[in-house]
Amino acid sequence: MVSITLEHVTKRFDLSMDSDQAITAVNDVSLRIESGEMLAVLGPSGCGKSTLLRLIAGLEPPTSGRILYNRIPLQDIPIEQRGVGMVFQSGALMPHWEARQTVSFFYRLRHREQEVPARIQRISQITGIGLEKLLERRPRQLSGGEKQRVAVARALTRDLNLLLFDEPFSNLDAKLRTQARVELKRLLYEFPVTSFYVTHDQDEAVALSNRIGIMRNGKFEQIGTYQHLYHSPVNLFVAMFFGKPAMNRFDGVVRGGYWYGENFGGYRVRSDLDDNSPVTMCIRPQHFYLRHDGIPGVVDHVFPHLAERYQLVEVWLGGERWTMALPLEERIERGSTIYCDLNPEEALYFDSLTGLRIG
Template identity: 45%
Template sequence: MADISIDGLTKKFDDVTAVDDIDLEIGDEEFLVLVGPSGCGKSTTLRMIAGLESITSGELRIGGRRVNDLPPKERSIAMVFQNYALYPHMTGAENMKFGMKSVSDYTDDEIDERVEEAAEILDIPELLDRRPRELSGGERQRVAIGRALVREPEVFLLDEPLSNLDAKLRVQMRAELLQLHQELDATTLYVTHDQTEAMTLGDRVAVLNDGHIEQVDPPQVLYDYPETRFVAEFIGSPAMNVLPVDLKYDSDGVRAVHGAFDLSLPDGERFTDRPPAAAFGVRPEDVSLAANAPDDAQTFEAEVSVTEPLGESLLIHCYVGSDELHVKAEARSAINPGDTLELAVDEQRLHVFDDAGRAIYHSSKREEAASDTVYTTPEP
């Protein structure tokens, strides 16, 4: 078993708290992604798990064993860094072997065999005799991953390993990392600032902000039911529209009132709190032209400021009153700056956040099975 248990983990640098009392459980063989903006504490968390940073307070267990004070080589982990960390004077094979003697009792022949096996898995046998300067960025990354593979660790830690690659190669490497995880069945903790990587790679995703964990959930649950305004605006591209509204409560339910619209919110009894004002959230793909909405849809007007053709869709920047609203419309729609549009929202995809940024309402009910998802190791 190589589950990871984090209880009250905290890291302080003098007066700065980089990681603040976080709790997190990572299941055996799970692929969990830590995602957040620069400076949120995700790499520091990873380095504490690896043993590269001391822990100020809290407890860290790997496979049930407390590892707070253990050196990295005794934690059965392997780490892949953002900058590859390859020695320029060594060949690919020599880089993959480096350090094996200090962390294992394998003979030279056994280490050579492990290098060959890792190279086959990563499809890089022809790169073993080349030095880093002779390799492309993607090839260097494969060698760096191979160096982690030869150790056969129980836990893989990856710190933004694809950030130095171009867009096309990142897509290819994401698929390869997923396939590699499925083949190895190792517990994997992956750090990134790229929410697309987080959504496509993780069994679950933990969103960090300012040293705190905002939410941990499977990717689709995270997208559909953000627990905070930060998660709502960080996950998704373009980000969720969030506009200030007044909330009106009467016998007919709850209405979100803005200078440009007055929308009834379905199932208003679901409101966990009843503040007089809040932030109204709707994703760009959940706003449509009124002509494409049901006949009984609530509509409002918006003025177009900019249009962005994205190929598969048209992203429209509008203004409703003084607030900007993004709308995803069909590609090749005949819409131009200055046009006035009649819009409607999908009433089953609405969100409301209080002044503290907590979600107090989702118009579609979050299924209990989805909201309480706990990763369990699949049966062999």
């Protein structure tokens, strides 16, 4: 295994051969992935996640900055000695090869075919997926989930220092995605390896990784454990982006150390902002509750979430839409009036001009 260090890494792509214009896909990124750690990266489409993965893999050279494997510059390590495995969204299997040939390719190159059966058997035992049953099939005979299982097995049946995932389960349905996530977690526990995981799925990132990075416009907004990102977002973007269901956002001002919105307020804010400074309050749907003398609102939509044992209720209140996660046991119907309140101790406040956390 290796540790990965990025020092002020930037990647620009020229828009045309004869143009001075360029797109900055990765912008001055510095980070360290510890040996054996999995770092998952989340962010909106086009934020630079996949480009960063390609830079770490050595598939793209950085425009500036350095990438180090165990403190050795990546470009100084011969390709065959890097020990990098990749799992792509499509599986990227050889169409004319049976799965057995795909999985054993690394060992066949090194004349170590005798090691393959034991490795495959161990992977099957850990995951319970019956990998042996897939080995005689070609890609066209495999389902989407089976292709990804073969792709993961191919990556793990070699001598790895670093394993890179580029949205590997995004083409699978919800049930298969959950199953694949569990299988991969078991495999990485048995075969620990430094990993970099690009995904749009927050559940995947939380389930699999040690830390999560939130990217926007080629930069990391914040890197930390999922608990840290959830409870202590550094800015408004991270607060609104991370967490399911998404936070409610209310614009208001500070007066006398208290926050006031358009229709409600009077909540203490720990800050030294001047009166009438614009401040945004965010609060998660889980921190609303019903109260007989609360604020009246008209129910617009109700979305039951059976697995999580709550219903997501959208309420119009004084021209603002509130989204609340309320117990399934509460009988709530569209068009009805409910009385609700929030727990101000759970609210987060952000400078509306800079987006930075305050208080």
